[in-house]
Amino acid sequence: MAITLSASDAPSPPLSARLSPPQVWGIALLAPYLLVFLAFVVYPVGYGLWLARHPSSYVALYHDPIFARAAVNTLIFLVIGINIKMLIALFLSGFFAQQRPWIRWLSVIFILPWAVPSIPTILSVRFMLNPEWGVVNQLIFKFTGDDGPNWLNDPAVALAMAIGVHIWKSLPFWTLILLTGRLAISQDLYEASDVDGANWWQKFRYITWPSMQTLYITCTLLSMIWTLGDFNSVYLLTGGGPADLTHVLSTLGIRYLRLDQLSLAMASIVCAMPFVLPLVYYMMKRLSR
Amino acid sequence: MKLPTLRDVGTEAKLLLIGIPVFIWTMIPIYHMFVFAISPKEDAFTGKLWPTHPTLHNFSIVFHQQHYFLRDFWIQFWNSTVIALAVGALTLFVATAAAFSISRLRVPGGRVVMNMALFTYFIPAAFLAVPMYRTMGTYGLLNNHWSLILAMVTIAAPYAIWVLKQASDKLPVELDEAATMDGATTLQLFRLVYVPLMMPSLVAVGTYAILLAWNEYLYAFLLLSKDTDITLPVALGNFLAADDSPWELLMTTGFIYALPPAAVYYAFKRYMVGGLTAGAVKS
Numbered sequence: 047m048a049i050t051l052s053a054s055d056a057p058s059p060p061l062s063a064r065l066s067p068p069q070v071w072g073i074a075l076l077a078p079y080l081l082v083f084l085a086f087v088v089y090p091v092g093y094g095l096w097l098a099r100h101p102s103s104y105v106a107l108y109h110d111p112i113f114a115r116a117a118v119n120t121l122i123f124l125v126i127g128i129n130i131k132m133l134i135a136l137f138l139s140g141f142f143a144q145q146r147p148w149i150r151w152l153s154v155i156f157i158l159p160w161a162v163p164s165i166p167t168i169l170s171v172r173f174m175l176n177p178e179w180g181v182v183n184q185l186i187f188k189f190t191g192d193d194g195p196n197w198l199n200d201p202a203v204a205l206a207m208a209i210g211v212h213i214w215k216s217l218p219f220w221t222l223i224l225l226t227g228r229l230a231i232s233q234d235l236y237e238a239s240d241v242d243g244a245n246w247w248q249k250f251r252y253i254t255w256p257s258m259q260t261l262y263i264t265c266t267l268l269s270m271i272w273t274l275g276d277f278n279s280v281y282l283l284t285g286g287g288p289a290d291l292t293h294v295l296s297t298l299g300i301r302y303l304r305l306d307q308l309s310l311a312m313a314s315i316v317c318a319m320p321f322v323l324p325l326v327y328y329m330m331k332r333l334s335r
Numbered sequence: 336m337k338l339p340t341l342r343d344v345g346t347e348a349k350l351l352l353i354g355i356p357v358f359i360w361t362m363i364p365i366y367h368m369f370v371f372a373i374s375p376k377e378d379a380f381t382g383k384l385w386p387t388h389p390t391l392h393n394f395s396i397v398f399h400q401q402h403y404f405l406r407d408f409w410i411q412f413w414n415s416t417v418i419a420l421a422v423g424a425l426t427l428f429v430a431t432a433a434a435f436s437i438s439r440l441r442v443p444g445g446r447v448v449m450n451m452a453l454f455t456y457f458i459p460a461a462f463l464a465v466p467m468y469r470t471m472g473t474y475g476l477l478n479n480h481w482s483l484i485l486a487m488v489t490i491a492a493p494y495a496i497w498v499l500k501q502a503s504d505k506l507p508v509e510l511d512e513a514a515t516m517d518g519a520t521t522l523q524l525f526r527l528v529y530v531p532l533m534m535p536s537l538v539a540v541g542t543y544a545i546l547l548a549w550n551e552y553l554y555a556f557l558l559l560s561k562d563t564d565i566t567l568p569v570a571l572g573n574f575l576a577a578d579d580s581p582w583e584l585l586m587t588t589g590f591i592y593a594l595p596p597a598a599v600y601y602a603f604k605r606y607m608v609g610g611l612t613a614g615a616v617k618s
Contacts (some may be wrong), residue, residue, distance in 0.1 A: 075442075159365075159400065
């Protein structure tokens with residue numbers, strides 16, 4: 047109502063007056079984003095959905111063991127990986143809430159994984175885990191005289207490592223957000239509970255958790271949506287291997303794309319939509335308030 | 336000064352018991368990369384925690400492009416820089432205009448656009464990459480820097496608009512009214528009142544877009560392919576193509592590549608933490 051106030055002094059202005067100069071400007075200024083949105087979101091998505099329209103693509107996906115494996119891997123990544131990450135973040139946010147000079151310094155260092163690009167650090171981990179030359183197996187050999195395992199050649203271990211890399215990268219971000227939530231809780235509550243002789247679990251259960259619950263759940267859901275699109279952690283660490291057993295949906299889509307099976311790529315993404323869209327809907331409800 | 340009690344020491348020990356593993360966990364991949372970067376080739380694979388003869392020789396090789404994998408290092412560095420800055424500038428332009436229009440001018444349909452933008456923000460970027468790749472082919476932009484720039488603007492703009500809209504909703508309405516009373520046109524209002532007041536958020540959003548573009552791997556690797564066109568992260572990924580790739584040089588290049596965004600992040604941490612993370616998840 048801000049700008050149009052002068053124009054709308056008269057009750058219910060005629061239609062021609064409704065497009066005041068500010069509103070013409072408003073449309074002109076919105077146009078660049080609308081153009082970007084139409085050209086690079088609406089058109090690609092529409093085109094992609096059109097490519098994925100044939101039921102035969104879904105039949106082909108159903109018969110592709112790699113897709114089933116990728117779907118299971120994605121679920122493991124989201125349900126186990128994200129929940130572990132968020133629990134650690136919740137715990138560490140309590141640690142970083144402690145007022146100590148050295149903890150302040152540690153928090154500056156702790157944010158490093160989030161501040162540096164993921165590609166060099168993921169490749170660094172990949173080299174550490176190299177069976178012959180990696181530092182991990184070198185140290186195992188040095189101390190035990192045995193050859194270490196071939197880390198990335200076992201699909202279960204390789205997937206666990208990819209989840210580890212993902213946690214390493216994004217843990218600081220979520221810890222920081224949960225920390226802001228924690229710091230917003232009034233200290234008086236804790237002091238009062240000290241007087242009443244509450245132990246740390248009771249403080250967490252009856253003060254911290256009730257005030258952080260919503261934030262924690264929102265963060266978990268948001269992290270799940272974003273992790274669906276985490277291509278780097280898996281692709282750069284394992285490349286989907288060994289034998290295409292560690293793919294997740296995001297790397298699988300790109301794999302199909304590279305094999306020129308675009309309709310399969312789109313179909314695999316469409317299959318994820320029943321899970322993604324409710325989460326997206328929930329998040330949009332929260333954020334557009 | 337009073338002496339610490341046994342209880343205090345116990346608390347401190349418990350905190351250290353958490354702090355030390357956190358420190359080690361955080362530093363291992365970065366330290367490993369750093370050790371590789373300062374190790375001579377023959378030293379790099381011995382699994383030492385500190386090289387016997389630390390050297391800057393690897394950096395010299397990278398800077399002088401003295402290796403097959405590095406022959407286009409500077410042009411790739413330049414590509415990364417230009418693309419990141421272009422994405423920052425374009426995102427700022429698109430997002431500021433849109434946020435001003437939605438929040439201050441209350442353009443009809445603004446809310447719908449905001450929701451569409453938010454929707455894009457929540458669609459995982461790796462999912463959009465597949466149709467985006469094909470679309471860029473249709474537009475004839477593949478292997479052109481514009482494809483990556485426009486793709487990254489598409490990805491960066493929704494969040495940028497949302498942050499800017501949140502911030503500009505907080506500016507008092509009276510400002511606009513007063514300026515309009517004084518005879519300011521909409522464009523003057525935008526230029527002389529809105530942009531100066533929004534500076535902190537604009538810095539945050541610009542930094543966000545630049546870092547996003549500099550760090551992007553997937554889109555860069557899909558949309559660009561010629562050795563002289565690609566950005567640094569794609570060049571790093573290409574090291575993996577050969578089994579005998581020189582790890583110490585890859586780690587050195589990776590280290591150089593990681594420095595600018597880390598520096599920018601810490602320089603603008605105030606804006607990044609205040610403006611972005613707090614806004615990311617309202618409780």
